[in-house]
Amino acid sequence: xxxxxxxxxxxxxxxxxxxxxxxxxxxxxxxxxxxxxxxxxxxxxxxxxxxxxxxxxxxxxxxxxxxxxxxxxxxxxxxxxxxxxxxxxxxxxxxxxxxxxxxxxxxxxxxxxxxxxxxxxxxxxxxxxxxxxxxxxxxxxxxxxxxxxxxxxxxxxxxxxxxxxxxxxxxxxxxxxxxxxxxxxxxxxxxxxxxxxxxxxxxxxxxxxxxxxxxxxxxxxxxxxxxxxxxxxxxxxxxxxxxxxxxxxxxxxxxxxxxxxxxxxxxxxxxxxxxxxxxxxxxxxxxxxxxxxxxxxxxxxxxxxxxxxxxxxxxxxxxxxxxxxxxxxxxxxxxxxxxxxxxxxxxxxxxxxxxxxxxxxxxxxxxxxxxxxxxxxxxxxxxxxxxxxxxxxxxxxxxxxxxxxxxxxxxxxxxxxxxxxxxxxxxxxxxxxxxxxxxxxxxxxxxxxxxxxxxxxxxxxxxxxxxxxxxxxxxxxxxxxxxxxxxxxxxxxxxxxxxxx
Amino acid sequence: xxxxxxxxxxxxxxxxxxxxxxxxxxxxxxxxxxxxxxxxxxxxxxxxxxxxxxxxxxxxxxxxxxxxxxxxxxxxxxxxxxxxxxxxxxxxxxxxxxxxxxxxxxxxxxxxxxxxxxxxxxxxxxxxxxxxxxxxxxxxxxxxxxxxxxxxxxxxxxxxxxxxxxxxxxxxxxxxxxxxxxxxxxxxxxxxxxxxxxxxxxxxxxxxxxxxxxxxxxxxxxxxxxxxxxxxxxxxxxxxxxxxxxxxxxxxxxxxxxxxxxxxxxxxxxxxxxxxxxxxxxxxxxxxxxxxxxxxxxxxxxxxxxxxxxxxxxxxxxxxxxxxxxxxxxxxxxx
Amino acid sequence: xxxxxxxxxxxxxxxxxxxxxxxxxxxxxxxxxxxxxxxxxxxxxxxxxxxxxxxxxxxxxxxxxxxxxxxxxxxxxxxxxxxxxxxxxxxxxxxxxxxxxxxxxxxxxxxxxxxxxxxxx
Numbered sequence: 036x037x038x039x040x041x042x043x044x045x046x047x048x049x050x051x052x053x054x055x056x057x058x059x060x061x062x063x064x065x066x067x068x069x070x071x072x073x074x075x076x077x078x079x080x081x082x083x084x085x086x087x088x089x090x091x092x093x094x095x096x097x098x099x100x101x102x103x104x105x106x107x108x109x110x111x112x113x114x115x116x117x118x119x120x121x122x123x124x125x126x127x128x129x130x131x132x133x134x135x136x137x138x139x140x141x142x143x144x145x146x147x148x149x150x151x152x153x154x155x156x157x158x159x160x161x162x163x164x165x166x167x168x169x170x171x172x173x174x175x176x177x178x179x180x181x182x183x184x185x186x187x188x189x190x191x192x193x194x195x196x197x198x199x200x201x202x203x204x205x206x207x208x209x210x211x212x213x214x215x216x217x218x219x220x221x222x223x224x225x226x227x228x229x230x231x232x233x234x235x236x237x238x239x240x241x242x243x244x245x246x247x248x249x250x251x252x253x254x255x256x257x258x259x260x261x262x263x264x265x266x267x268x269x270x271x272x273x274x275x276x277x278x279x280x281x282x283x284x285x286x287x288x289x290x291x292x293x294x295x296x297x298x299x300x301x302x303x304x305x306x307x308x309x310x311x312x313x314x315x316x317x318x319x320x321x322x323x324x325x326x327x328x329x330x331x332x333x334x335x336x337x338x339x340x341x342x343x344x345x346x347x348x349x350x351x352x353x354x355x356x357x358x359x360x361x362x363x364x365x366x367x368x369x370x371x372x373x374x375x376x377x378x379x380x381x382x383x384x385x386x387x388x389x390x391x392x393x394x395x396x397x398x399x400x401x402x403x404x405x406x407x408x409x410x411x412x413x414x415x416x417x418x419x420x421x422x423x424x425x426x427x428x429x430x431x432x433x434x435x436x437x438x439x440x441x442x443x444x445x446x447x448x449x450x451x452x453x454x455x456x457x458x459x460x461x462x463x464x465x466x467x468x469x470x471x472x473x474x475x476x477x478x479x480x481x482x483x484x485x486x487x488x489x490x491x492x493x494x495x496x497x498x499x500x501x502x503x504x505x506x507x508x509x510x511x512x513x514x515x516x517x518x519x520x521x522x523x524x525x526x527x528x529x530x531x532x533x534x535x536x
Numbered sequence: 537x538x539x540x541x542x543x544x545x546x547x548x549x550x551x552x553x554x555x556x557x558x559x560x561x562x563x564x565x566x567x568x569x570x571x572x573x574x575x576x577x578x579x580x581x582x583x584x585x586x587x588x589x590x591x592x593x594x595x596x597x598x599x600x601x602x603x604x605x606x607x608x609x610x611x612x613x614x615x616x617x618x619x620x621x622x623x624x625x626x627x628x629x630x631x632x633x634x635x636x637x638x639x640x641x642x643x644x645x646x647x648x649x650x651x652x653x654x655x656x657x658x659x660x661x662x663x664x665x666x667x668x669x670x671x672x673x674x675x676x677x678x679x680x681x682x683x684x685x686x687x688x689x690x691x692x693x694x695x696x697x698x699x700x701x702x703x704x705x706x707x708x709x710x711x712x713x714x715x716x717x718x719x720x721x722x723x724x725x726x727x728x729x730x731x732x733x734x735x736x737x738x739x740x741x742x743x744x745x746x747x748x749x750x751x752x753x754x755x756x757x758x759x760x761x762x763x764x765x766x767x768x769x770x771x772x773x774x775x776x777x778x779x780x781x782x783x784x785x786x787x788x789x790x791x792x793x794x795x796x797x798x799x800x801x802x803x804x805x806x807x808x809x810x811x812x813x814x815x816x817x818x819x820x821x822x823x824x825x826x827x828x829x830x831x832x833x834x835x836x837x838x839x840x841x842x843x844x845x846x847x848x849x850x851x852x853x854x855x856x857x858x859x860x861x862x863x864x865x866x867x868x869x870x871x
Numbered sequence: 872x873x874x875x876x877x878x879x880x881x882x883x884x885x886x887x888x889x890x891x892x893x894x895x896x897x898x899x900x901x902x903x904x905x906x907x908x909x910x911x912x913x914x915x916x917x918x919x920x921x922x923x924x925x926x927x928x929x930x931x932x933x934x935x936x937x938x939x940x941x942x943x944x945x946x947x948x949x950x951x952x953x954x955x956x957x958x959x960x961x962x963x964x965x966x967x968x969x970x971x972x973x974x975x976x977x978x979x980x981x982x983x984x985x986x987x988x989x990x991x992x
Contacts, residue, residue, distance in 0.1 A: 048809075048819040055683060056806040059799030062690055102676045104821035108648050111676045149697075152690045159687050166680070174951055178680035181958045182687060188965055189691040192972070199976035203985055206969045210893060213906055213962050220913055220955065221627075221886075227948075228634065228920050231647030241647075253630035541884055553900050560904050567911055574878075574922045575929070575944035579952050583914070586960050591907065598900060598967040602974040616894030624887040631876045631883075640923045640942060649921075649945045653929065663931040665946040666953075674950055681954045688961035695968045763957065855964045862971055 043087065047100040047113045047169060050084040050123065053077055055162040062155035067147055068138075070154040075134040078161060082127040085165075089120030093527060099171070107171065108234035114171035117528040118377075122168040122300050125381055129292040129388050130161050136392055136503035137285045140399055144283040145193055153193060159186040160289075164297045173223045173309075174233045176301065177216065180265075184212045187294060191282040201281035208274040211264060215271075218261030225254035239309050246314050255319055258305055266298035268325075268362055269332025272355045279351035284395030287347060291354055291391050292384035299361055299380060306365065307373070307532040316368040325366035330463050333359030337470035341477065346394050346404040349474060350387065353430060356467065357383045363460070364445055370533045371448035377525040378444055382437035385514065386429040389507030393423040396496035396504055406478070411487030413479075416495050420482050422508045427475035429511050432468050437515040440522065442468070554604040557595040564588040578666045578761070585767045590852060593774070597859040661830040662837060667761055671837040675820045678840070679805050681763075682847050689798050689851030693791075696858040737779040744772035752845050753838075762841035766848025773849075774856050782860050791857060794850045801847025808839050878919035885912035897982040899973065903966045910959045914952045921945035 057077045064070045092098055097116035101107060115123070145153050163183025167176055188209045194201030227233055229250050230241045245251055260271075267275040275295070279287045306315045315321050333356040340352035357379070364376025396419040397412060398404050413420040429436035442464060449460040495501065514521045543563040550556050564587025571580035635642035652669050660668040670678050752765035777785035808820065815824040822836025823829040889912055892905025922944050929946035974980050977988055 045813055045819070048813075052806060052809060052819060056803060056810075058683075059686065059802045062795060063799050100818065102819050103672060104818045104823060105673050109651050109673050111674055149694055152694045155690055156687070156694065159683065162683075174674075174954075175677055175680065178677050178684065178954060178958075181684050181961070182680060185684060185687045185691060185961055185965060188969075189687070189694055192695050192969060195972065195976070200989055202969055202973045202976055203989070206899065206966065206973060209962065209966050209969065210902055210906060214890070214893065214909070217910055217913055221916070224913070224917055224920070225630065228642075228644055231643040231645070231649065233648070233947075237647075249633040250630040253626050256626055541881065541888075553898070553904075556901065556904055560907060563908065564911060567915065570915070571918055574918050575926055576918045576921070576949045576952070577928045577930075579914070579918060579949050579956070582953055582956050583911075586956055587907075587911065591960055591963050594964055594967050595900070595904070598970055601971050602900065602980050616891055619894065620887040620891040623890060624883050627883045627886070628880075631879050634876065634879065637876060637878060637919065637922070637924075640926075642920075644920050644948075645923060645945050649947050652946055653943050657931050665929040665931070665943065666949045669946050669950045670953060674947075677950070677954055681957045684958055684961050688964050691965050692968045695965070695972055763953065855968075858968065859971070 046084045051166050058155045058158040064151045070151045071138045074154040078131045082131050085123035085127045088115045092120045108232045108237040112171040117531045119168045126164050126293045133289045139499045156186045156189045171235050190286040191278050194281040204277035204281045208278045211274045215261045215264030218257045222254045222257035225250045262302045266295045276351040280348040288391035292388040322366045329359045329363040333467045337467045340474045367448050373529040375444035375448050379441035381521050382441045385511045390426040392504040396500050406481050410485035413482035431471045561588045561592040660833045685851045689854045692855045692858045696862045733779045762844030766845045769849045770852035794854045797850035801843045804843030805840050882916040899970045899980045917948040917952050921948035
């Protein structure tokens with residue numbers, strides 16, 4: 036317990052608590068500016084804390100913080116290690132960038148008198164995600180998972196002003212998400228029953244004695260299925276395209292980069308830290324289940340994306356496909372595979388957020404995201420559309436883009452598996468990338484080679500929308516060319532996980 | 537126990553949603569009784585108040601707006617059935633190596649729990665161990681829990697208080713002369729002529745509110761605490777709204793106050809945490825709040841329970857107002 | 872009711888019924904009811920594992936000198952379930968408010984009818 040008054044020792048809890056406490060304040064604020072300003076400031080502050088925490092964890096090993104002064108496993112512990120620090124930085128960074136975009140965009144999609152409550156819900160979603168990543172307590176995860184989920188149902192339902200289907204999308208997500216979270220709860224209950232503890236590190240240290248028992252086997256099943264539902268792993272993805280399609284633009288942009296990634300983080304955390312790779316891939320052979328699902332997932336979803344008529348929906352299906360790559364990296368069960376997975380979490384987050392933001396610009400100007408309404412958008416909004424195309428290249432995995440880097444690592448990891456399996460995985464990756472070329476090409480064709488409809492207004496989105504979008508697009512190229520930062524941290528986190536925590 | 541199974545089976549079968557809701561209430565209540573027999577008095581109290589009370593009110597409020605008859609559909613769903621059976625089978629398979637029921641030597645009772653049982657009376661000085669674990673050892677979970685209920689409160693406000701898109705403009709003004717406060721709405725609120733309920737309610741409500749305060753501050757010694765107290769307190773005001781009218785209740789406590797209180801509760805809880813940081817400790821470390829750690833714990837628990845109570849009361853009311861307000865709006869448009 | 876795994880079996884049966892209701896019914900309110908049942912069953916599971924036969928509620932009682940100290944049941948699952956109950960009611964409230972809005976927007980709360988309308992939209 037820190038005796039001296041040292042602010043930096045309080046960072047682990049402040050990164051969560053400050054945004055959380057701003058949420059009720061935000062709900063009380065009125066007017067179009069204040070709620071947004073407070074939210075953005077808090078998000079930026081959280082980003083600053085996260086960067087500091089990651090740097091500290093990378094330099095001096097994992098940090099632990101005992102909430103309430105009670106030592107784990109009696110109290111709840113916060114742990115910042117290279118993995119959770121990495122996630123904190125991604126989430127708070129994406130959130131801050133998206134918020135810069137939000138001020139003008141959201142004013143069009145949410146009525147003014149509700150902005151306070153809207154941003155309050157946004158802050159709660161952010162808090163929930165950060166809280167899941169930093170906590171070292173399996174039940175505390177559930178609490179923050181629910182904070183995140185409940186606020187995301189609200190945010191998605193806010194799209195109802197533009198399309199009533201947002202309501203059904205939110206309801207569907209609520210039902211499926213609650214089932215997923217309850218599965219997770221059952222799994223944690225089974226583990227608690229066998230170990231008598233809820234602290235992750237404590238569970239891990241007691242895991243060897245009980246790993247062969249049936250309740251633990253069931254617990255692994257429940258947790259993996261529960262989290263797969265939450266992370267929209269094929270075939271549990273049905274809620275995601277609807278939710279992303281009908282939510283307000285900034286909500287989609289924020290969630291696409293972060294929400295499912297948080298569940299992936301949890302999956303990695305359970306598989307590698309708590310169950311341990313030896314048990315996960317030796318004892319129960321999760322790879323045999325996850326690997327085919329991942330491959331089927333990215334192949335079928337890239338296929339489905341080709342036939343979409345709604346641009347947001349197209350990107351949503353592509354997201355499910357990209358999640359398949361990440362899960363594939365996990366299922367390879369090697370350090371290289373894990374590095375690729377973590378790297379792709381980062382790279383996909385930044386690319387997809389940029390793409391959804393540029394779609395947000397188009398929606399802001401053209402009022403629709405159906406491809407039929409976007410004919411000639413490349414001539415009407417050249418800067419936005421060019422950004423979209425560059426982001427699309429990142430999605431396909433063209434060299435110099437981050438998509439290429441993570442696919443490269445994934446291919447290397449797959450080839451490590453050797454012979455038939457390795458080559459067929461590489462082939463599957465190639466096919467999926469070709470499919471990505473096709474669905475991005477469809478957009479390009481509509482945007483540049485079709486004539487704009489008669490009387491369509493020409494005009495770019497305003498600067499406050501364009502600048503954040505281009506920050507993400509250019510940022511993605513930066514991380515595609517100079518890879519020391521993202522690859523470095525992904526490698527460190529993977530090595531940390533495989534080294535056994 | 538068998539009653540539970542029978543109850544849930546019937547829920548599955550009945551077509552009338554109103555009956556299904558009542559059965560759900562009965563299941564919750566039976567579950568609360570079972571919790572008592574399993575020594576979980578706090579949980580039983582909460583389940584009875586929430587499961588059998590609040591959620592039943594919510595379901596009925598919803599049904600008043602959406603109609604209570606389920607469509608006739610006797611399609612047999614094989615896929616879901618197979619999934620459910622598979623899930624059940626996995627759990628059944630798992631039971632065979634579970635520790636035996638009720639043994640003191642089970643891992644659940646050996647590792648972390650003894651510390652709570654043996655040391656909490658001296659470390660925290662509160663007889664009710666559930667309260668000490670809830671508010672102190674795992675106080676952070678409870679902070680999260682308060683946040684969850686806050687989230688639900690603002691969520692329902694956001695979703696239900698959105699103006700209706702198409703009909704709002706023209707119709708609102710036409711109808712305004714008809715819109716007398718408390719004049720017979722769909723939910724049956726605001727009967728101004730029934731003397732008996734009025735008198736009974738006037739007698740009863742002070743006692744409900746008193747009881748709520750007792751539960752709030754007695755949580756250290758007996759079952760109870762901020763959450764249960766908040767629910768009961770809200771129930772008192774909801775009763776007032778039901779017997780008199782929503783307008784009368786709004787006069788006592790309006791939406792703005794509710795939103796403010798909802799935020800206040802979370803802020804009190806978090807404020808206690810931040811104070812302990814400023815005093816040089818960890819977040820929510822109550823030991824530093826007073827010179828004597830036990831006193832500090834007492835003070836901390838008292839304050840955070842107060843925060844929980846305020847937020848829960850306000851959130852429950854916010855949810856209730858939003859539902860009833862929506863029903864009234866629908867009733868107006870149907871006129 | 873304290874023999875063998877009886878409580879756990881009841882938990883399993885309730886869970887299956889709840890889950891089946893969620894997945895097979897098309898009425899949205901009925902789905903919510905099923906979801907509540909599903910969650911309630913998990914409460915029973917947690918509380919059952921904390922029970923100690925012959926134990927008493929975890930509230931300190933005065934002991935007569937010389938008498939055996941009382942056995943308290945495990946308080947931790949109770950705390951966890953208190954939290955879970957709150958989460959449950961929060962989910963119910965949100966879900967039902969969405970149902971109300973769906974009814975207003977689509978005029979029905981039957982999933983299949985809504986799906987048809989969405990496809991035509």
